[in-house]
Amino acid sequence: MSQYAHLLATNYTALVAQYLAEDVPSFDYGGYVVGDGEQVAILYCKAEGVVAGVPFFDEVFKQLDCRVEWKVKEGDYLKPEGKLEIARVYGCARKILLGERTALNIISRCSGIALRARKVSDLQKEKGFGGVIAATRKTTPGFRLVEKYGVLVGGLDTHRMDLSSMVMLKDNHIWSSGSITKAVHNARSVCGFALKIEVECQSEAEADEAIAAGADIVMLDNFTGAGLQLAAQSIKERWAARGKTHFLIESSGGITYETCATYFCPYIDVLSMSTITQGVPHVDFSLKISPQQ
Structure with missing residues (x-):
């Protein structure tokens, strides 16, 4: 996990709980089908990206009593040919599938932002610009912390986090x-x-x-x-x-x-x-x- 994970206090765990509650507001019908058998799920990266959002991904499965083992580090640049295994999730089938889409949505968006930020950061270094390049407050309601986190992992400045900053x-x-x-x-x-x-x-x-x-x-x-x-x-x-x-x-x-x-x-x-x-x-x-x- 990258050093940026140390910036996260306790509020991100509550955000993850909200994301999970949004995705399953009542019954988990698919979970009933698959049951509680122990399983292993493989996380594949299938496109260019910068791995970002690891602590959020981990927290999704921690709240579901699952465990994640990573084969890459947060901040790694990936450009797989086909698909590349980057992590494994261990837990019961229904809980892995309960967190699947929420975890994928988080890491997919966060890693996309980190890739965009990395490309801008690389251009800045190439051209020798000594100033700061920052994101803005134009973020997705409810998802700002994840998006700003991706900016940091990609190597740029977050600018102000909110109207109080x-x-x-x-x-x-x-x-x-x-x-x-x-x-x-x-x-x-x-x-x-x-x-x-x-x-x-x-x-x-x-x-x-x-x-x-x-x-x-x-x-x-x-x-x-x-x-x-x-x-x-x-x-x-x-x-x-x-x-x-x-x-x-x-x-x-x-x-x-x-x-x-x-x-x-x-x-x-x-x-x-x-x-x-x-x-x-x-x-x-x-x-x-x-x-x-």
Whole structure:
């Protein structure tokens, strides 16, 4: 199991219990058919992927009194020809099948996200971009912890986990408050020193206002690659001349794996991409009970 499993406290066990309860809200008719005989099921990987979601997969079967033995490590890159055995699940037949689909759904999605993140991370290293590349809060309700976990295993930053993790003031916050300055001051009055404040900006003038008001991060939203680099350089140099350098510039909006390299430059501190968690193909896994010898 990867070191990232140590990040998980106790809430993930409750999530897994909810996933199981969602899949079997009343009777397990299939379980009645197969009974309680002890069986071994083999987990196969059948497509390119980065193994991720191991602690969630394990917890599904732990709650069903089964045991999992892995032949690979979390974070391993796999590209099997045909199908590759990567784990075995030991337990009674009905409980293995009770957890089968829930466990497969978790590892398939988590590993798909980890693969997308790994490919972006590899491109970042290849191009020598020294900033942070992060996911966004565009995740699946009820599945965010699994998806953010996959981002970490793939080698990228999770960004904020939820609305309580950092103050991000977007266009609707600004319009509702009346100005960037007022929104930043109002936010600081309640979030204190412990939380960073980020402001979404549509122009250099808005970025300047946000920095002057005390924002820690300015997000240049929906700028093109070339336009972004010019704007970021201009902002950094202008404020450096005034002796203020303790702020970050983030770029977001429409950035994909195919286009992200055009945004790499020394004046950008953070690139955030929703495509790390949205529209990501699942990795094909299957769990097959071994025939009786």
